Amino acid sequence: MTPDEHAAERRRETRTYLAGYAAALLLTAAAFAAVQWPRFPARTVFGIVLGLGLMQVVVQFRCFLHIGFKRSSRADLLLVLFSVLIIALMVSGTLVVIFNLRERMM
Incomplete structure (x- = not known):
């Protein structure tokens, strides 16, 4: 692997980590907002938080554990x-x- 390829790989990996961090932060903030300021019935809020949690798991697997x-x-x-x-x-x-x-x- 040449130094240029190695640098490109590091940049791609860093972008993946930053995108995963941003997505995890956004999903966490959305779940917090859904609970803190409820606009829907409790069962709907539960479903929203559950869905956001499942999306969080997918983000963790893809961006941080590198499971394709x-x-x-x-x-x-x-x-x-x-x-x-x-x-x-x-x-x-x-x-x-x-x-x-x-x-x-x-």
Whole structure:
């Protein structure tokens, strides 16, 4: 690899990181705004935040973990499946705690 190719690769990688950072920041701000200033019913806001969270996961995978959508290798597939498992455990545990607290408060 020539020095020019190496510099071009670094610029492309830096642009990917900056675009991912900007997208993650925008998605986080949008989710915060949807909750802070609700203009829709609670279920709709929940759906918006859920959708923004899923988009955040795609941005993280694509921009920071460099997992492409063209051809998935076995390691990439295992990473995605493990991430889905961890997210499912976190969400289900949070819902158990929230519903338990709701039941106790009512």
